[in-house]
Amino acid sequence: MTAILKVCDVSKAFSGVHAVRGASFEVEQGSITGLIGPNGSGKSTTIDCISGFQRLDGGRVLLGDRDITGLRPAEIAKAGMIRTFQNVRVYDSYSLLDNLLVAEQAFRDLNWFDALARTPRYRKVREAAEDQARGLIELVGLTRLIDAPATVLSYGQKKLLAFAAAMMAKPRLIVLDEPVAGVNPSRVNEVADILREANATGISFLIVEHNVEFINSLCGKVIVLEQGRKLTEGTPALIRNDPRVLEAYLGIAPAEADAEAP
Numbered sequence: 381m382t383a384i385l386k387v388c389d390v391s392k393a394f395s396g397v398h399a400v401r402g403a404s405f406e407v408e409q410g411s412i413t414g415l416i417g418p419n420g421s422g423k424s425t426t427i428d429c430i431s432g433f434q435r436l437d438g439g440r441v442l443l444g445d446r447d448i449t450g451l452r453p454a455e456i457a458k459a460g461m462i463r464t465f466q467n468v469r470v471y472d473s474y475s476l477l478d479n480l481l482v483a484e485q486a487f488r489d490l491n492w493f494d495a496l497a498r499t500p501r502y503r504k505v506r507e508a509a510e511d512q513a514r515g516l517i518e519l520v521g522l523t524r525l526i527d528a529p530a531t532v533l534s535y536g537q538k539k540l541l542a543f544a545a546a547m548m549a550k551p552r553l554i555v556l557d558e559p560v561a562g563v564n565p566s567r568v569n570e571v572a573d574i575l576r577e578a579n580a581t582g583i584s585f586l587i588v589e590h591n592v593e594f595i596n597s598l599c600g601k602v603i604v605l606e607q608g609r610k611l612t613e614g615t616p617a618l619i620r621n622d623p624r625v626l627e628a629y630l631g632i633a634p635a636e637a638d639a640e641a642p
């Protein structure tokens with residue numbers, strides 16, 4: 381198995397709060413890998429560090445063979461890794477289509493003259509981007525709202541739009557921070573299907589999520605963080621039966637948890 385992402389001994393503190401303390405784990409090429417852990421265990425900070433949104437205090441991050449430690453988010457996106465945010469970020473006043481077009485990296489290789497004069501170079505990039513954007517909006521089931529401003533979307537639909545925008549960069553790896561938190565439970569399976577479909581095209585995923593059923597249904601491997609470190613990792617079945625994981629979530633030993641059960 382080849383790793384698409386290697387996180388090696390990553391640390392990050394915020395004025396004395398050790399959010400991540402030497403976390404190490406790998407995401408296999410082509411996999412959907414889960415990253416779980418109690419509130420405050422350092423999941424989002426780990427993602428911020430690996431995607432360039434926070435500066436690491438220590439450790440290394442490899443994307444494929446490339447060392448991406450300390451690179452800026454745009455450079456990391458160009459290298460093939462895109463992330464979404466726990467607090468969904470979309471451009472509310474832009475249409476769905478425009479939300480995806482602004483995510484198109486290829487426009488950044490054009491100059492102002494191309495854009496202003498609508499040169500053939502610009503038109504070619506624009507047409508290809510629009511085709512891709514329409515396909516992605518269809519993938520996430522929002523075609524009927526394609527020209528509406530993103531502000532009309534529900535919270536769950538905004539998450540789908542943010543996911544589609546992440547796909548615009550044609551990434552090799554997408555890191556999702558709580559993709560179904562706040563999403564209507566009846567729609568969670570649809571999100572899982574969309575991710576499976578994207579995964580079948582070769583995109584690898586690292587997913588942070590508190591919805592254990594969602595994680596178990598999608599992931600071959602689950603990594604558990606506790607207090608900024610990897611506690612354990614394994615298949616969902618293995619993790620489900622690991623008393624240390626229960627202890628980490630409940631903050632008490634399994635024997636005490638049994639005693640407290642009704």
Ligand SMILES: Nc1ncnc2c1ncn2[C@@H]1O[C@H](COP(=O)(O)OP(=O)(O)OP(=O)(O)O)[C@@H](O)[C@H]1O
Pocket residue numbers: 394397398399417418419420421422423424425426466
């Ligand atoms: N910008 C920041 N400044 C100070 N402390 C921070 C900052 N970001 C995170 N922390 C702290 O770092 C720790 C880890 O936070 P993080 O958000 O990474 O956890 P999490 O596992 O994503 O939690 P949740 O499941 O609630 O989203 C927490 O104690 C948090 O308060």
Ligand SMILES: [Mg+2]
Pocket residue numbers: 423424425466
């Ligand atoms: Mg978080």
